[in-house]
Amino acid sequence: MITKKLYILATAIMISVAAFGQDYQLVDSTFNRTKLDQDSLYYDDMAYLDDYHFFDNIFLLGQFGVSHSMSENTRFGNFFQNQRPSFNLGIGKWIYPSFGLRVTVGLHPQVGRAEWELCQWYPETFGNYNFNMFSSYFDGLVNFTNIVLKYKEDRVFNLIGIIGFGYNRVFGFDKEKCRIMREGIKNEEGVTYMNYDVNETPSNYFAAHVGLQGRWKVSNAWDITAEVTFNGTDDKYNGVGYDRVYDTYFDVLLGAQFHFKDGHGRRRFHYVKNLSSAVLERLARMQDDENEKLNEANMAIPEIFEKIKFSEALQTTVSFYVDRYYITDAQKKNLKSVATFLSTHPDINLIVTGYADIETAYPAYNLRLSQKRAQAVYDMLVDEFHVPANRLRIDYKGDTVQPYTSVNEWNRAVIFFLDRNGGKSQVLESETNQE
Template sequence: MKKIILVVATALLSMTGFAQEKAIKQYGFWDNWFLQGQVGVSHTFSENFKRTDLTNLLSPHVAVSAGKYFSPEMGARLQVGGWDAKSFNPAINGTYKINYIQASVDGLLNLTNLFTTYTEDRFFNLTGIVGVGVLHGFKNEDHDVRVTNSVVPRVGLQADFRLNQDISLNIEGIGNLMNDDFNGVVGGTKYDATLNVLAGITYRFNKQGFERVDIIDPAQIQSLNDQINAQRSQLRDKDRDIQKYQSEISRLAAQPVVVEEVRGETEVLMNAVVVFRLGSAKLEQNQDINIYNAAKYLRENPKVNITVTGYADKATGTPAINQRLSEQRAQAVADILINKYGIASGRINVQASGDREQPFEINEWNRVVVFTANN
């Protein structure tokens, strides 16, 4: 029973002592990766872009990305994208194309998780993008555009709409700043730039999402371990005491029956007792000899009747539980005398004292049934 109480107490201490602030569980390198595929349009801002309609400078753009989130707020991706860009040439009063390819490394900041409590299955997330890329522009001899290479800073926003655990849709707007010679014309503006508006699909794989766990103070763990170790030490001491008491009871129980004269009548106090385990009314096999001695005495003294009295120790249980337990113990002993040894039920008086009386000074010894015989 005390061991069960120890386990329950440990669980309660764990729940109450560590009901603290939440933290995000640590994940491995291969967790929380994703793939993205996007397609959309790009608008080029360069010399003379205001001299034509906006739609004349729209061109297709595609991008493929692979990335990872290190926490609910922070992530990164590697993106490869491109197609062509359009610039306006007043000399021909029309547009021309510059084909290009761009590789970028972007930092991702989930603004929704940054400013609100993280929820793994949230439908909408808004993410800020800051990155840098390398752009390679291809030659266009028809419009005197030479090969160009640019280091491209970029910034943008992405709206993500979760469909299920693995897949979501995204809409992204991102601006890119290139060298002034990107479109083959130098002058008029200090830089050329593109604005990409893309839509795509994100696929998350390999343990996506983050689990919130309790923050546990190592000092509290040590304190709890110290308490558990102290309780275990006390239990070991109790177990040794119980074994010692049981051995002493068994030794006393094996002694011959003592007969005393009381008020002119013969009252036989039988120091053979039946010992029970804590909280149990089940007869242990090593107690058979004590019941046998009582039965033997009754056969040899047919004019003697016997009172079988059950007890329970006062230190455990409640009075109601101990009363019922003492009744069960006394009845169990009476049943063996009647059914196994053939003692007439009329010669056996069954009584139970619960924990109201404690025949022994040592608490553990009171988990017994005591025989008292009278003429």
């Protein structure tokens, strides 16, 4: 008999606690949204890029390799003698997964060569000469891989097209070799009759180039690159003009590329998916159904209902899209319910507490985002639903507290905690210091 009475009492208490859950519910309990079958949790068909700002998706580039001169007469010399070590530094920004910009500066030493006949007849006097060249380019980058294939954040290889313009400054000509060739071959009277005159004056010339880059991802922060560019510049860049439109050279460079973190704490473009509107509506319907059941339970045992201590959080919450803090029309219905609750419970105030899921960005960003969400809810309750401002106060947790462990997306929310007489929420009181 005693056992039976205890069983009945325990059952009554459990029902009454559930009944009061129509207004309050412990956040760390099994919230009714966890009943949603995982297989039915789907997303909008179209994913979209996170919001990015000017200083997001920035990278640094360092390269080394060879520059191969293709100016007048060099084709008649030894192929490998026309190459010199080359170095580049660059900084760039990917504006979109398929398009970016960069600026590079580098040192690209070059080789010039005297006329073929002179080199053949008098190789001890005429031949190759060296000079230095500083290059700077502004390039557009086109990721062919992301144009042809769907973008993947973890893709290892990307093929990138390069097209750009800039300028070359030539200087540091081999003075001794140029002097010998300028003096040339003299006859018996000491008069020069064969020579090759090189203009050694430092000069600046317009340049343009096109090329391809292969990029291999080795980590979230680092890439290895291999790049070939074909460059065109002024015919006189090698100190000699042959009435050609331009001279050419090409660069073959290996490099390493470092990606800085963006405002979300990531180093690569990231596509996000929202819970579809159908899922959000389904969650709302589940809450309504649950509330109706709890109302019935509440009416069935009013005498026990009055004796049970209130829980500390409203069951009604406000959900948000990833990295957003605007309130959708569907969520406005929840705010209307909160406003109604406050009007019927004048002795209770609420703490409007914002959260962010841990996958949105880094902690400091998530903290600001949760603050904006709480502020947006507060403003709408006060401005549109005319809740007295002194009935509400704002709190925000960022990602330091994750009230929903089953599905990460649900932590993009605002939860309402009781604030009786200006007191703090008991449920998360131990976690308040984590901000």
